[in-house]
Amino acid sequence: MTLRLNRRHFLGTAACGLAAAGLPLRARAATPFTFQASWINDAEFSGYFAAMDLGLYQAEGLDLTYLSGGPDVIPESTIIAGRADLTLTTPDTTIKAISEQGAPFRIIGAQYQKNPLGIVSLKSNPINSPAELVGKTLAVPPVNVISVQAMLKMNGIDVADVNIVPYAYDPTPLIKGEIDASLDFTTNVPYTIGLQGAEATSFLLYDYGFTTYNDTVVVTEETLKTRRADLVAWLRASRQGWTAALEDPAEWPAKWADSHFDGTGRSIENEIYFNTAQKPLIESPAGIFAMTEDGIEGNIAALEAVGIKATRDMFDTTLLEEI
Amino acid sequence: MAARDPRHLFHRSGLRTALALLILWEVIGQLDLVAGGALPAPSAILMRLWIDGADYPRHVLATLYASAAGFVIGNLAGVLAGVIFALSPAMLRLFRGVNIAVFALPPIAIAPILALTLSGMAPRITLAALGVYFVTMSATVIGLSQADSRATDLIRAYGGNRRQQLRLVSFRGALPSILAGLRIAAPNAVLGAILAEFGGGGRWGLGAYLLGSLGRGEPERLWGIGLIATAIAGLSYAGFALLAGRLIGASRAVTMNAALPDAPTEKEHPLLAVALRAGMIALPFALWWMFIWGTGVPALIAKTPLGVVDYLFFSPASASARSRLLEAMGQTLPVTALGMVAGLGFAFLLAISSRLFPRAIRAFMPVALVTQTMPLVALTPLLVLVLGRGMSLTLWVTISVTFFPAFVTLAQGIALVPRSAQDVPRAYGASAWTEMRLVTIPASLPYLFAATRLTVPRALLGVMIAEWLATGKGLGNLLNQSRGFMDYGMIWTVAAVSVLLSVVFYQLVVVAERRVLRRLGMQTAE
Secondary structure, three states, X not given: OHHHHHHHHHHHHHHHHHHHHOOOOOOOOOEEEEEEOOOOOOHHHHHHHHHHHOOHHHHOOEEEEEEOOOOOOOHHHXXXXXXXXXXXXXXXXXXXXXXXXXXXXXXXXXXXXXXXXXXXXXXXXXXXXXXXXXXXXXXXXXXXXXXXXXXXXXXXXXXXXXXXXXXOOOOHHHHOOOOOEEXXXXXXXXXXXXXXXXXEEEEEOHHHOOOOOEEEEEEEHHHXXXXXXXXXXXXXXXXXXXXXXXXXXXXXXXXXXXXXXXXXXXXXXXXXXXXXXXXXXXXXXXXXXXXXHHHHHHHHHHHHHOOOOOOHHHEOOHHHHHO | OHHHOOOOOOOHHHHHXXXXXXXXXXXXXXXXXXXXXXXXXHHHHHHHHHHOHHHHHHHHHHHHHHHHHHHHHHHHHHHHHHHHHHHOHHHHHHOHHHHHHHHHOOHHHHHHHHHHHOOOOHHHHHHHHHHHHHHHHHHHHHHHHOOOHHHHHHHHHOOOOHHHHHHHHHHHHHHHHHHHHHHHHHHHHHHHHHHHHHHHOOOOOHHHHHHHHHOOOOHHHHHHHXXXXXXXXXXXXXXXXXXXXXXXXXOOOOOOOOOOOOOXXXXXXXXXXXXXXXXXXXXXXXXXXHHHHHHOOOOOOOOOHHHXXXXXXXXXXXXXXXXXXXXXXXXXXXXXXXXXHHHHHHHHHHHHHHHHOHHHHHHHHHHHHHHHHOOHHHHHHHHHHHHOOOHHHHHHHHHHHHHHHHHHHHHHHHHOOOHHHHHHHHHOOOOHHHHHHHHHHHHOHHHHHHHHHHHHHHHHHXXXXXXXXXXXXXXXXXXXXXXXXXXHHHHHHHHHHXXXXXXXXXXXXXXXXXXXXXXXXXXXXO
């Protein structure tokens, strides 16, 4: 029965190939290029799916392999281990690893100009600002505890005054009132809460001083040195993919019901909500993936508050200029 | 099939009571009585399964593929190792450390390590294989060493050599034991594969489906996935039980044997004994080293034993690492000890009740089996809603992961107490409880120790799961947090420490067991 899986895979690849063959001026000898995503297939990666389906990577001469992520997958690990050429990361993690362990990473772009992480609560028991978290129970993925602590500190709140518990990916405890709020992508979870007959309200950590990017595009210094042209090609194709995916945010997710989003366990309506909500967080006047000097300064300042020493040279904006 | 099971887990009266429980569950679910509706009614779960039907085949196939591959690899390794160990007591002693480590390792501490070092299907297959190796290996050793000596004598008398003895007698004699091992190993493979799927980032597999479904806040879906996982694990168990029944017409214990078969002590050179002991301790670390070398993962990610020592004692961050580790251990260890006692106590109560109130316990068995294969992450919302996020939740999670194997072992021990011994107090008019206290409980002491050995590593697993999902304390939380900080040193440290702790606990039980049983003139139970 694995045969069937393989056949599906094969058909998919063949279809991509055919679509690509239809494109004019396609580079013939495609270079293999592996991209490690940071989570399971959902609208967070719409731009890349659109670029794949439109044959944009092929047009740039890249033969893209897309790897989905998951809770045990540390995206940065896959590029150090050489299993992927490029990945998407949380900037706090990447920068901490560079400054404390001397990890050879460089940030060459940022998918989210504004980090979509925020505090989500119910309208019936709303938490509209950091100050209102005092005395409340907040569920946070252990990975993000440090970001929440930073945001609290920036707003003059004692971390000990907020009861932080682990968040196990399921919004049920919030809907049932066992916790007062949770930290999640504000682009995603309010939809589910709405489905369960409750109404959600949220604010971004970004709007309360934790001014970081998210899904930063990260490569190793080695890859940056040896495969610069491929990286620029990937950025260009992905930027076009994102432009397409966000043009009408409701259009693409439905098309992927039988491909990228098949069997993920999530609903297409949820992905449409997600794609629509993330549009303003991704788009930038300076172009998708942009890292402006102000934006980089914001990241450095926010991480400073958590004791992570970010410096300007960890961000390489020169590839974006070459797009 | 069911009626042939020695403990009659699914006796007809048991089924009837289970049906009553099911109806009760339906009513509770329909009326949203538990945790404001977080416990869905069975009918709602089935409806959801029906709606999601099209999603399942590929996920189930991926899970079956990984668990079958892991099952085959783990069993080949297990049988091969078992044969080698049965032939060479020295090898058995040399590998004792490795064997205990494989038995004791908490899968949730190992899954991230596998995701770091291997790619594609390999982490799933490896975790599945690790889940079956020990069971099959020990079943093989025991099966081979219990060969009928009269039959081997016969071969020897006719000039047969060791190999012929093995081929003609031992292997045939060992078959029932090996098949019983395979039966218990099969669900382990499925559970290992699902755990690795959950974290490892592939597209297909029940674990991946569960992860995608968690964000929906739909308990019906989560229970549906859990029931399918239970069905696969249960069917694989039943499949091998049937096969064993066909082949040998006998059924055996449903427990997993946690006793490392002891090598017979012969007179040997003291230097050899020292060398074997040193090798026994060094070998697990050597294998760890070889694994990293073999995968070729860079040193920044993959820490060797020396790397962990360096991280803990000589790196610039070592002081902070040590204090975080000690703090986490300080939170985890007391709860683990408590959880172990609670799990054993629950199993013990259940085992005694199964003697005193057999029908009620039989009815409970199907529920108990479901708790063994239901992914805990799917139950977390329900558990935190009912129990909160404190000690009682941790204890209940620990009890739920520990009690079942311990219960089966204890029930077996209690069932084996000689009738005649029990009749004595009864003849003097003692109550059922007095009889229990004076005869049955002391007589089943070896099984209490065997059950404790089984409970030790699982208790640590249970506590770490609760810490990871609900309480946010201890080693389980530290492991999860370290993943987010790319603190590879700490990831390897927590994995190594949790295996070490399990091994140490296990050894302590073994030592206590030997002392006590020797004093009482009893044999170790297998």
